[in-house]
Amino acid sequence: MRAKTNAGGNFNWIAPVYDALAFCVFGHRLQRAQTVFLDRIPPNASLLILGGGSGWLLEQVLLTCRPKQVLYLEASSQMLSLASQRMVRKSLVGSVEFRVGDESSLKSDERFDGIFTPFVLDLFTEQTLASSMIPQLCNVLKTAGVWIVADFVKPKIGWQKALLWTMIRFFQLTAGIQTQRLADWQKLLVEAGLTCEKCRTQVGGMVSAEVWIRP
Numbered sequence: 001m002r003a004k005t006n007a008g009g010n011f012n013w014i015a016p017v018y019d020a021l022a023f024c025v026f027g028h029r030l031q032r033a034q035t036v037f038l039d040r041i042p043p044n045a046s047l048l049i050l051g052g053g054s055g056w057l058l059e060q061v062l063l064t065c066r067p068k069q070v071l072y073l074e075a076s077s078q079m080l081s082l083a084s085q086r087m088v089r090k091s092l093v094g095s096v097e098f099r100v101g102d103e104s105s106l107k108s109d110e111r112f113d114g115i116f117t118p119f120v121l122d123l124f125t126e127q128t129l130a131s132s133m134i135p136q137l138c139n140v141l142k143t144a145g146v147w148i149v150a151d152f153v154k155p156k157i158g159w160q161k162a163l164l165w166t167m168i169r170f171f172q173l174t175a176g177i178q179t180q181r182l183a184d185w186q187k188l189l190v191e192a193g194l195t196c197e198k199c200r201t202q203v204g205g206m207v208s209a210e211v212w213i214r215p
């Protein structure tokens with residue numbers, strides 16, 4: 001039987017160099033965008049970090065938010081391994097479950113006070129987001145929960161459009177992502193019944209950090 005392929009690609013090959021590449025292009029700005037709204041997470045929360053990569057955000061979440069428990073759900077076993085090694089090095093493992101998989105690996109009784117999707121929604125087509133990823137994540141978000149997104153948004157400036165096009169082609173080639181263009185994930189979150197509570201533009205307007213809630 002063939003294994004199910006993740007529409008968001010396979011980042012195993014690129015995992016060892018992903019952070020260095022992101023730093024070369026954006027410096028620390030993508031990391032900063034992910035932490036803008038960490039103060040929105042209440043203490044003792046149960047959190048889902050989906051597609052957190054090599055673990056930088058997880059470290060910040062554990063140090064800043066003091067959560068009760070975290071599910072670190074990563075489609076790439078290599079990324080997951082980097083993240084768990086990082087937590088061991090920093091003696092921060094306590095309340096984290098590291099799980100290889102995607103949103104379909106969530107259990108039917110799992111519910112979270114907070115969900116993070118850091119630079120993950122941009123990997124998917126609108127169809128996949130609308131029909132699969134967003135409904136599955138809404139399903140595990142508690143009624144009063146918050147969904148924190150940091151991601152690329154449609155750029156208006158020429159060089160930013162060229163950079164985004166190059167990044168999508170790059171991840172098509174190296175990770176096999178299926179999307180050809182950036183999905184309008186904000187529109188899809190609204191269509192899923194969520195409301196944007198706060199947003200802050202980052203990286204010269206090509207990234208947005210946002211908090212989404214149920215109205």
Ligand SMILES: C[S@@+](CC[C@H](N)C(=O)[O-])C[C@H]1O[C@@H](n2cnc3c(N)ncnc32)[C@H](O)[C@@H]1O
Nearest residue numbers: 008011051052053074075076079102103118119
């Ligand atoms: C572009 S990288 C961003 C990594 C990290 N968030 C960062 O900003 O450094 C996307 C990450 O999402 C993971 N990913 C892709 N699709 C996923 C899915 N459906 N469920 C969980 N993780 C996924 C990839 O393995 C990869 O680590």
